[in-house]
Amino acid sequence: MPKVRVATAWFSGCSGCHMSFLDLDERLLEFAGKAELVYSPIVDIKEFPDSVDVTLIEGAVGTSEHLHLLAEIRRKTRLLVAFGDCAVTGNVPSLRNPIPRGEVLHAVYGDGSIPGLEEGEVPQLLPQALPLHAVVRVDHFLPGCPPPPDRIWKFLRQLLAGKEPELAPQDLRFG
Amino acid sequence: MIALRIDDIPVQAEPGQTILDAAKAAGIRIPTLCHLPGLSPVGACRLCLVEIRNWNGKLVPACATPVQEGLDVVANSDRLRELRRTILELLFAERNHICAFCVANGHCELQDLAAELGMDHVRFPYRFPPLPLDASHAKFGIDHNRCILCGRCVRACSEVEGAMTWGFAGRGIFTLVAADLGDPWGDSKTCTGCGKCVQACPTGALFEKGRATGEQEKRPAIVAALTERRPRAQG
Ligand code: SF4
Ligand code: SF4
Ligand code: SF4
Ligand code: FES
Numbered sequence: 001m002p003k004v005r006v007a008t009a010w011f012s013g014c015s016g017c018h019m020s021f022l023d024l025d026e027r028l029l030e031f032a033g034k035a036e037l038v039y040s041p042i043v044d045i046k047e048f049p050d051s052v053d054v055t056l057i058e059g060a061v062g063t064s065e066h067l068h069l070l071a072e073i074r075r076k077t078r079l080l081v082a083f084g085d086c087a088v089t090g091n092v093p094s095l096r097n098p099i100p101r102g103e104v105l106h107a108v109y110g111d112g113s114i115p116g117l118e119e120g121e122v123p124q125l126l127p128q129a130l131p132l133h134a135v136v137r138v139d140h141f142l143p144g145c146p147p148p149p150d151r152i153w154k155f156l157r158q159l160l161a162g163k164e165p166e167l168a169p170q171d172l173r174f175g
Numbered sequence: 176m177i178a179l180r181i182d183d184i185p186v187q188a189e190p191g192q193t194i195l196d197a198a199k200a201a202g203i204r205i206p207t208l209c210h211l212p213g214l215s216p217v218g219a220c221r222l223c224l225v226e227i228r229n230w231n232g233k234l235v236p237a238c239a240t241p242v243q244e245g246l247d248v249v250a251n252s253d254r255l256r257e258l259r260r261t262i263l264e265l266l267f268a269e270r271n272h273i274c275a276f277c278v279a280n281g282h283c284e285l286q287d288l289a290a291e292l293g294m295d296h297v298r299f300p301y302r303f304p305p306l307p308l309d310a311s312h313a314k315f316g317i318d319h320n321r322c323i324l325c326g327r328c329v330r331a332c333s334e335v336e337g338a339m340t341w342g343f344a345g346r347g348i349f350t351l352v353a354a355d356l357g358d359p360w361g362d363s364k365t366c367t368g369c370g371k372c373v374q375a376c377p378t379g380a381l382f383e384k385g386r387a388t389g390e391q392e393k394r395p396a397i398v399a400a401l402t403e404r405r406p407r408a409q410g
Contacts, residue, residue, distance in 0.1 A: 085275055088296050089267075090303075092275060098305035128303060133296060141295040145275035173290045175274030175281065175389075 004160050005053045007039035008083070009073060011066045012093040012129050013059025017084035018042065020146035021056075027153050034160045050076050054159055056083035056142070060093040061130045063116070065123035074136040079159070082132045085145040085174055092145075093129035101127050140165055143174050179246040181225075194237040195223055198250055205250050206259060206288055209325035210238035211375055213399030214334055220266075220325055222259055222288065225250045234258070260292045268299040269348060270306065271320040278318075278391035279379030285323060302348070309354075311361030315373055315383055319351055322380035328352060328372035331398055340366040352380075371398065 010018060018041060024031060038049045048069065055077040061070060074080060085091035096104045105114045105125060116125040132138050142155050151171045158165040176187045181198050188197035193216065198205050209220035218239035225237045228247040237250065249255065266285065274280050306319040329341040329352060340363050344353040354360040373381040374394045382391045 082296065089272075090301060091273055094271070094301070094303060095273065097301075097303035098271070131296070131301075133298075134300065138296075143295060167295070169290045169293065172293060172295050173274075174272075174286060175277065 003036040004034060005038050005049075005051065006035045007037070007048070007052045007055040007073070007077070008041070009039070009048075009055060009057045009069065010041045011057060011059030011070075011087070012062030013084060013086040014092070015041075015058070016146040017056075017058035017086075017144075020084075020144075020149055021152055023149040024153055025149070027149075031156065031160075048072055048076060052077045054079045054081065056081045057087050057132055058083045060086045060090045061126065061132060061135050062093050063123040063125055064119060067126070067135065070132065070136055079139045080132070080136070081140045081142055081159075082138045083142050084147055085143055086129075087132050088141050088143050089174065090129050090131050097128040101125055142167075143172055145175055177242050177244050179242055179244070179248060181248040182250050188242040190242075192242050194225060194235070194240050194242055194246070194248055194250075197242050198237060198248075203250050205237050206291065207238055208284060208288065208323065208377060209327065211327050211330075211395055211398055213402040214327065214330040214375070217326055217330070220323070221262055224255060224258055226252065226255060256292060259288075260294050263289050263292060263294050264297045264299055266323050267294075267297045268301050269304075270322065271303060273320075276388045277321060277379040278382040278386045278388060279321070279393070280389040282389070282392045283379060284377035284395075304348075306351075309360050310384070311359035312363075312366070312368075313361065313384075314368055315360070315370065315381060317352070317360060317381050318379065320380075321378045322352060323378055324350055324352070325377060326352075327375040327377060327395070328381055331371045331375035335398055335401055336367060336369050336371045338365045338367050338369070341372060371401075374398070
């Protein structure tokens with residue numbers, strides 16, 4: 001059987017979901033037997049590859065760069081997974097949403113010229129940090145902040161076996 | 176005794192009991208949020224909606240509808256599950272629920288119900304309203320970002336403590352629970368500091384000071400325990 005082509009991406013999130021993924025520990029060996037990690041913050045590949053089977057995205061859509069990458073990932077991926085609460089609900093990055101963008105950036109960077117307000121050396125900060133499904137179609141949702149390794153594994157195993165992943169109520173808990 | 180059917184099970188109920196009471200006695204679970212034993216029912220959240228088959232499938236809140244002879248009640252169906260999930264999604268979309276660092280994380284009735292009813296995401300756009308937090312009270316705080324306007328605090332304060340500190344101010348999505356006439360809670364001349372509102376609150380909106388993320392456990396059953404211990408004059 002050919003290996004499932006899996007990618008992961010990191011948007012506005014704390015990397016906790018990726019840490020939880022690494023906490024699969026010895027189950028990573030089983031993962032490696034069934035899947036090929038074709039793009040991820042933990043592998044050194046710059047371009048998002050074509051025809052990916054499953055992409056897990058951690059984090060909310062917070063910048064113009066996320067918008068572009070998300071559109072590209074959606075085009076090139078069969079199954080898109082919102083990975084963790086920030087991707088599913090906006091979660092912690094969405095705390096800034098009730099506050100105007102300029103105010104947030106000035107509070108962080110002080111007065112004077114601040115990065116992120118306009119498109120420049122760093123991507124523009126979007127007015128609000130949004131869940132993925134507010135921008136593109138999302139196929140599956142894996143909540144949790146971060147999703148515990150057991151939950152990730154339960155979900156991934158079903159996906160790798162070509163099944164529709166199903167999660168029990170206790171695995172749907174936010175927070 | 177009144178005879179009715181709930182989910183095709185024949186059930187006997189006392190006159191004056193609600194459909195929710197009858198279902199509970201028959202071991203049939205109907206999810207609730209604004210309902211709290213010991214407080215008067217208000218039918219505010221609509222999570223307990225049930226379908227009455229012999230009323231053309233009309234939807235009624237089980238917590239606020241008295242039993243009637245011959246009612247044919249559907250308490251659990253795909254339609255009801257979908258409606259209840261939609262109600263929850265609207266509650267989540269309306270305020271800012273960030274469970275990951277909420278005081279009530281892991282002890283929240285709203286969070287529990289969302290998981291129970293299979294809510295893996297919210298299909299409505301989030302409103303992200305700018306809402307205040309009032310920490311002026313010496314012992315407690317209220318974070319309007321987490322409030323679902325169930326009114327359990329309002330009823331616990333008026334019906335059990337008798338202080339009548341809490342009320343609703345504003346209309347529609349701009350409604351906020353407010354102490355006295357909208358003063359900071361800490362300035363309230365009526366609040367006795369008893370904390371019944373905090374225990375009655377199903378979410379992280381009302382909390383005890385000094386509680387960190389996930390530390391605010393609630394004891395809502397305290398309300399029923401108190402009312403049972405001091406029955407009121409029958410009138
Ligand atoms: S009140 Fe409940 S649902 Fe809302 S953020 Fe807190 S834990 Fe989550
Ligand atoms: S602490 Fe007691 S008196 Fe004060 S608002 Fe809450 S219920 Fe009312
Ligand atoms: S503060 Fe708590 S008990 Fe009061 S209305 Fe809001 S959610 Fe309900
Ligand atoms: S519990 Fe019945 S309407 Fe809220």
